[in-house]
Amino acid sequence: MLSHRSTEIVRATLPAVGGAIGEITPLFYDKLFADRPELLRDLFNRGNQAAGSQQQALAGAVAAFATALVEHPETRPDAMLARIAHKHASLGIAAEQYPLVQRHLFAAIAEVLGEAVTPEVAAAWDEVYWLMANALIALEARLYERAGAPDGDTRFPCAVVGRLAETAEVTTFLVRPLDGRPLPAARPGQYVSVQVELPDGARQIRQYSLSGWHDDALQFSVKRVSGDRAGEVSGHLHDRVRVGDTLLVSAPFGNVTLDGGDSPVLLASAGIGCTPMIGMLSHLAATGSTRRVVSVHADRSESSHAFRADLDRLTAKLPDAVAHVWYERPEAPRPADRTGFADLTLIDVPAGTVAYLCGPLPFLRATRAQLLASGVRAADIHYEVFGPDLWLGRDA
Structure with missing residues (x-):
């Protein structure tokens, strides 16, 4: 719960921060990648960064969380947090990365808003950030524990054991753990992260939904995406990955899953x-x-x-x-x-x-x-x- 003093400050400054968030988030990512270029190369989706969609998503998440805190102080937006936590867990986001994000995000806020960011305003928004960050860290830790990877690395090498062209643009892959381990538990509706090494050495990650069920393999399907950066991973999978090749695949994640009831x-x-x-x-x-x-x-x-x-x-x-x-x-x-x-x-x-x-x-x-x-x-x-x-x- 946000403190009373911070609630009033955030409520008063939310229009200014929300109005400038479109400037803040690109600047934040510029600062983050200048400091840690390997994050863009091996973690963040370069296509989404180039298109600006990742910046829009971050802006929406921060603004939505802050709005929820001031409008519904007794209720935490768990559905929103769960969605983000599952995506973070599929990427292997670690708790120690949150202070790095905080430092560059708040530097961007201060640069864009200037003197409007008084020490009191900075402290109030810092409280918002850590309420969100600590909630995500706790959720992600539970997801890692459930996946049997408390260190946060749920990926494992898999052999491609099947490949099927569904349409001219969609290909299905079946993969099996190389070390013979049992398939990780999965629920209908979840996705896996797939990491590939591209020709320039980048190890990019994308999420693909599980599109079928087998006793001895995970099945996911990939649509070829057009555009140089936008489709670099889907194009790589379509053009270069064949049966017998190896992919690094995560445990399944995703909170939108089929319930077990009997309703229609x-x-x-x-x-x-x-x-x-x-x-x-x-x-x-x-x-x-x-x-x-x-x-x-x-x-x-x-x-x-x-x-x-x-x-x-x-x-x-x-x-x-x-x-x-x-x-x-x-x-x-x-x-x-x-x-x-x-x-x-x-x-x-x-x-x-x-x-x-x-x-x-x-x-x-x-x-x-x-x-x-x-x-x-x-x-x-x-x-x-x-x-x-x-x-x-x-x-x-």
């Missing part, structure tokens, strides 16, 4: 957002679930729709399941109400539904709004985004 389930995705959803659907089919299952997917066309055959096959295996698919540019005749963007107002959403969403932000926002209008509780709508969470801090 709605799985809604767009584009490559289908990967965690097909993983959940695969788990439901493998366990013989009798739950009511509604799958919704939107894609550009049939040829770009990864796991199209799997969606039909898994839906048919479940006793009470249905799938609805929309294509923007269908390659074969389709009903008018299944051409264009997904529209959940056209389908029956069962009472008591728990929904899981994954896809681009416009899809998430539109789908969530339609689900709320259909009577689904906000608490029962869970979402996953790929890359920096630019929805963080919104009512989502």
Whole structure:
């Protein structure tokens, strides 16, 4: 809980800090990488840094946490913190890195806001930072302990034992631990981090959702991303990694996971957002679930729709399941109400539904709004985004 004095100061200065956060965060990263260039080379996503999306996500997280502290002082934003902690744990973020971030972040704040950052203002925002940082450190420590890696390094070398082209842009990889260890525990909806060494020596890391379930291998799927920096890892995996090669893979993480109840389930995705959803659907089919299952997917066309055959096959295996698919540019005749963007107002959403969403932000926002209008509780709508969470801090 933020102290009363700091609460008043943060409330008064939040508009100024929030208004300048777009200047503060790029300057922070410039200072951080000037001090520790290896972090950009081997930890932070160079594509997201170049595009500015990581800066936007950090700004949203800091502003959202500070707003929550002053508007709801008795409640900690645990859902937001859990999402960040899982992403940090998948990257191996260590507790000792938080003071480094604090030093450069506050240097950037002071440089941008100048004399407005009095000692009292600096102390109040320092309190905000360490409330957030210490909460994340504790959450991440528990995640590391659960993964059997209290030192924070959950990655292990894996042999690529299978590779399958799903579409021209999406490839599925199956990997198995080289040392013969049992597969790490995983829950439907989680992702793994994959680290590759690029031609320039950088060891870049990306997260990929588990898209299927096997007794002896982890399965994840990768969409080729265009752009020099944006797609350097996906391009490397598509072009260079073959069966028999080795990848460094983390234990599974992610807090948006299929619950174990018996309520109806709605799985809604767009584009490559289908990967965690097909993983959940695969788990439901493998366990013989009798739950009511509604799958919704939107894609550009049939040829770009990864796991199209799997969606039909898994839906048919479940006793009470249905799938609805929309294509923007269908390659074969389709009903008018299944051409264009997904529209959940056209389908029956069962009472008591728990929904899981994954896809681009416009899809998430539109789908969530339609689900709320259909009577689904906000608490029962869970979402996953790929890359920096630019929805963080919104009512989502």
